[in-house]
Amino acid sequence: SAEDVIEALGSVPAPRQRPRPLPDIAALPAPAPRKLADAAALHRQILDRLGPSPLAEDQLMRDLAAPATDVAPILTELELEGSIRREPGGLLARAN
Numbered sequence: 001s002a003e004d005v006i007e008a009l010g011s012v013p014a015p016r017q018r019p020r021p022l023p024d025i026a027a028l029p030a031p032a033p034r035k036l037a038d039a040a041a042l043h044r045q046i047l048d049r050l051g052p053s054p055l056a057e058d059q060l061m062r063d064l065a066a067p068a069t070d071v072a073p074i075l076t077e078l079e080l081e082g083s084i085r086r087e088p089g090g091l092l093a094r095a096n
Contacts, residue, residue: 039074042066042070042074043074043077043078046075046078047078047083049064050084050092050093050094051093051094052093052094052096053093055092056089056091057090058090060092075092
């Protein structure tokens with residue numbers, strides 16, 4: 001029965017696990033800082049490209065020829081300030 005299994009497992013000593021060492025933070029690459037002018041230009045390009053009709057986020061990145069690491073933080077900023085809205089299916093639209 002299940003009680004027999006639990007009893008049997010309870011009498012077996014648990015194996016000792018050695019904790020995994022944490023990565024050396026100094027060895028991790030630091031993200032490249034964004035230049036304010038570059039961020040502002042990308043911000044403007046995103047708003048110019050988006051309209052009231054939804055556009056797929058990956059299509060927006062292709063249209064801008066910009067990597068997701070550059071576009072994603074700006075999309076988050078725009079969403080938080082209410083300039084754009086996210087819709088189901090990974091779609092983005094400019095907020096009215």
